[in-house]
């Protein structure tokens with residue numbers, strides 16, 4: 001005789017979203033930006049790589065960060081307060097080929113100004129499309145992050161476009177090309193949700209490393225050393 005089937009216990013969500021608030025957009029390096037004392041994590045990548053989609057998946061909302069039908073549409077840095085504990089910054093995409101060279105070059109002052117000028121910024125999630133070679137812009141961006149010394153996690157997006165073995169092979173290649181640890185590279189799909197929890201874990205780790213207090217408010221996160 002057997003009792004009722006007990007469903008397998010799901011792993012706890014590493015990032016439970018209790019509150020979300022859009023704080024506003026920053027349009028120029030010396031323009032408005034939110035004043036708060038929370039740690040920030042920024043999401044960077046080429047235009048159309050899937051930054052806004054990844055953010056929506058991370059916070060489990062369908063249309064929180066705007067998803068563009070027209071690549072290159074997010075022109076400002078959009079800030080979102082999460083759980084009244086930390087802030088996500090959705091950076092505008094760089095390097096969209098079909099816009100003019102002048103507009104292509106526009107990303108640099110805003111993004112670089114923000115990256116250098118934000119004392120609260122604790123880490124970056126850098127996105128790369130799993131199907132494409134990292135571009136010159138991607139390399140410039142990674143060099144800039146290394147120069148500033150910002151802890152960086154790489155998410156490779158749109159893994160649903162490839163088979164499982166292809167994904168594994170591309171992750172290896174991308175890690176090798178960019179001289180990254182394979183553990184630093186997280187395969188992700190906003191369509192299937194694959195990699196959402198691994199990414200949430202990585203984001204929580206970035207926060208925990210720099211802000212034990214904010215991280216202590218998250219479930220399953222041991223506060224780091226004070």
Ligand SMILES: Nc1nc2c(ncn2[C@@H]2O[C@H](COP(=O)(O)OP(=O)(O)OP(=O)(O)O)[C@@H](O)[C@H]2O)c(=O)[nH]1
Nearest residue numbers: 047048049050051052053068072073074093158190
């Ligand atoms: N198949 C697939 N498509 C995706 C995924 N993520 C995003 N997309 C699609 O890619 C396009 C761009 O997505 P966005 O999230 O707007 O990309 P973004 O990086 O925020 O773009 P910009 O703000 O313009 O720089 C949209 O058509 C999305 O539906 C994914 O994981 N898989």
Ligand SMILES: [Mg+2]
Nearest residue numbers: 051052066074
């Ligand atoms: Mg966007």
